[in-house]
Amino acid sequence: DQQVKQNSPSLSVQEGRISILNCDYTNSMFDYFLWYKKYPAEGPTFLISISSIKDKNEDGRFTVFLNKSAKHLSLHIVPSQPGDSAVYFCAASAREYGNKLVFGAGTILRVKS
Amino acid sequence: NAGVTQTPKFRILKIGQSMTLQCTQDMNHNYMYWYRQDPGMGLKLIYYSVGAGITDKGEVPNGYNVSRSTTEDFPLRLELAAPSQTSVYFCASNPSGDNQPQHFGDGTRLSIL
Numbered sequence: 001d002q003q004v005k006q007n008s009p010s011l012s013v014q015e016g017r018i019s020i021l022n023c024d025y026t027n028s029m030f031d032y033f034l035w036y037k038k039y040p041a042e043g044p045t046f047l048i049s050i051s052s053i054k055d056k057n058e059d060g061r062f063t064v065f066l067n068k069s070a071k072h073l074s075l076h077i078v079p080s081q082p083g084d085s086a087v088y089f090c091a092a093s094a095r096e097y098g099n100k101l102v103f104g105a106g107t108i109l110r111v112k113s
Numbered sequence: 114n115a116g117v118t119q120t121p122k123f124r125i126l127k128i129g130q131s132m133t134l135q136c137t138q139d140m141n142h143n144y145m146y147w148y149r150q151d152p153g154m155g156l157k158l159i160y161y162s163v164g165a166g167i168t169d170k171g172e173v174p175n176g177y178n179v180s181r182s183t184t185e186d187f188p189l190r191l192e193l194a195a196p197s198q199t200s201v202y203f204c205a206s207n208p209s210g211d212n213q214p215q216h217f218g219d220g221t222r223l224s225i226l
Binding site: 004009032034036041042044045046051089091093095098100101102103104105 | 146153156157158171205212214215217219220
């Protein structure tokens with residue numbers, strides 16, 4: 001039973017445009033959400049996070065939006081750059097479950113120059 | 114700082130062999146984790162530790178063992194390698210479990226033939 005779903009296996013975007021990566025979750029107990037970025041042959045790198053008490057968090061070109069009623073979060077990258085090409089993982093945790101991370105399957109982002 | 118270091122980077126095992134995947138971190142983090150990532154899937158938690166001498170099972174612990182004798186080291190042991198354990202293994206750490214991003218190593222790619 002996948003509790004965190006990234007339904008788009010891949011996304012292709014032109015350099016300079018906006019990239020929007022989506023993530024859905026089923027467990028209403030999740031209270032902390034993260035996005036990780038992963039390049040080939042490297043480990044995931046933390047990108048941005050959001051607590052369930054917020055609906056938006058911004059860090060430079062990266063913004064995460066959380067819609068708790070829809071159990072949906074999204075990552076916006078503006079403007080997209082070729083170096084953003086990577087696999088992006090959405091992850092969620094719940095204090096009640098010891099804050100262990102549950103990961104989505106990832107979305108491959110390709111930014112074309 | 115080196116962060117989280119995993120060795121080896123690659124390994125091929127025969128069915129039934131055993132091996133230990135090494136993980137060490139130099140950030141004095143209390144919490145450490147082992148994940149596996151299968152193709153097209155998200156990371157799944159194998160085991161985790163909240164401090165030296167304390168370990169607990171994650172989502173997919175069967176076929177693996179761990180120990181945590183020091184804060185720095187968290188080795189993962191495969192006793193009887195099976196083809197189903199072919200995967201990429203990631204070790205991670207964070208200061209404590211509470212809403213803090215995990216820092217990942219670069220992974221060990223393990224093939225069992």
